[in-house]
Amino acid sequence: MRINLRKESDGMNIKKTIVVAGFMFLFAIFAAPVSAADNSCLDCHEKLTAFSEKEKELNDIRIEHLQRGVSCSLECHATKIDEMAKSNYQQWTNSKHALFNVTCENCHGGNSSSDVKETAHAGVLNSSESNSPIFYRNVPETCGKCHIDELNQFKDSKHYQNLRALKQAPSCDTCHMPHEFRVLNASEFQTVCSSCHNIDMKIAPDVPDKAMNAIDNAEKLKNEIRTADAAIRQAKQQGKDVTSAQKELEAAISIRDNLPIFWHSFNLPNFQNVTDNGIIHAKAAQTDLGLSPIKPSTPGFGALLSLTGIISIYLLINRTKRKDN
Numbered sequence: 001m002r003i004n005l006r007k008e009s010d011g012m013n014i015k016k017t018i019v020v021a022g023f024m025f026l027f028a029i030f031a032a033p034v035s036a037a038d039n040s041c042l043d044c045h046e047k048l049t050a051f052s053e054k055e056k057e058l059n060d061i062r063i064e065h066l067q068r069g070v071s072c073s074l075e076c077h078a079t080k081i082d083e084m085a086k087s088n089y090q091q092w093t094n095s096k097h098a099l100f101n102v103t104c105e106n107c108h109g110g111n112s113s114s115d116v117k118e119t120a121h122a123g124v125l126n127s128s129e130s131n132s133p134i135f136y137r138n139v140p141e142t143c144g145k146c147h148i149d150e151l152n153q154f155k156d157s158k159h160y161q162n163l164r165a166l167k168q169a170p171s172c173d174t175c176h177m178p179h180e181f182r183v184l185n186a187s188e189f190q191t192v193c194s195s196c197h198n199i200d201m202k203i204a205p206d207v208p209d210k211a212m213n214a215i216d217n218a219e220k221l222k223n224e225i226r227t228a229d230a231a232i233r234q235a236k237q238q239g240k241d242v243t244s245a246q247k248e249l250e251a252a253i254s255i256r257d258n259l260p261i262f263w264h265s266f267n268l269p270n271f272q273n274v275t276d277n278g279i280i281h282a283k284a285a286q287t288d289l290g291l292s293p294i295k296p297s298t299p300g301f302g303a304l305l306s307l308t309g310i311i312s313i314y315l316l317i318n319r320t321k322r323k324d325n
Contacts, residue, residue: 040115041104045089091179107134107142134178137163139171153264168196183260186215210268217275218259224282225252231289240289248285252278 092098105112110124125132133142140160144151154160154172162169175184175192184192190208197207228249232242255278262271 039103039105039112040120041108041110041112042089043115044117044120045087045104048087048089088179091177095179095181097181102146106145109133134173136171136173137166139173143172149261150264153261154266157264157266159266170196186212189215207268214268214271214275217272217279218256221252221256221259221275221278221282224279224286225249225256227291228252228282228285228289231286231291235289242289245285245288248281248288252281252285255281 092104097103103112104110108124111120111122114120125135127134127136129135130137132138140151140154140163144154159169159171163171170192175189176182177184190212193208193211197204199205228245232245232249235242235245255274259271259275259278262274265271
């Protein structure tokens with residue numbers, strides 16, 4: 001019965017996710033401001049094939065190899081082609097930029113009011129051109145037109161200083177992926193960091209681990225906030241005064257909400273200190289409500305207690321048998 005209920009619950013969650021995703025897509029297409037509906041960039045790029053000439057060439061090579069009996073992994077090629085075939089338009093429609101009507105010309109330039117290709121592309125430069133807004137050294141300023149606080153934090157980073165000094169360094173789209181503009185998960189983030197911060201390149205190889213610790217600490221802050229919030233809700237229902245605890249919680253929440261901005265300075269020690277401060281506030285909220293921190297139990301104590309009990313029972317059974325004999 002429990003298994004069936006769990007399956008039904010999982011099914012409901014999946015349906016809810018699909019409904020929400022569908023709503024977001026429809027919102028991006030239909031509920032966006034009128035200017036998006038009249039945007040020639042979107043009108044044209046949504047109709048373009050997902051396969052570029054290079055991608056078609058890769059597909060032709062794969063087919064030729066298979067026809068000649070050359071041993072290769074079909075799964076590998078199919079995956080690569082699938083990854084490459086996702087059009088920029090498709091990636092954009094799944095991004096938050098689509099929801100907030102941030103369209104092609106905001107980053108690439110051009111004239112989105114014209115449906116004539118040459119006019120629409122006037123002023124659009126290739127990403128390899130140093131004066132293009134999407135040239136990797138210019139990307140921070142392009143993104144910073146909207147993401148002002150993130151840019152200011154990024155300007156304090158070594159990454160930004162290296163970009164200005166014409167050295168190798170990541171830019172915004174290194175982590176956020178062009179056209180998808182999503183936040184990487186923890187494992188993806190570690191992989192990106194490790195591409196430069198590794199033993200072979202001798203560029204602070206301990207950074208990926210420190211970054212993961214910082215991310216884990218941020219998750220700890222979120223968990224402490226959830227615990228404090230639940231405690232405050234319960235205390236309110238019981239008619240208790242939660243004024244002091246609420247202030248501490250609000251301070252913790254403020255720190256949590258600003259962590260994505262602080263992160264862009266890539267000052268991991270400072271990020272760790274800020275996060276620790278948030279945890280202190282969240283725990284203070286819990287303490288104000290009379291919650292005491294849970295002390296970790298001694299490792300192995302439970303197992304030792306169980307073993308002692310089993311031995312005692314064994315000895316008692318043996319003693320009983322001897323008496324009977």
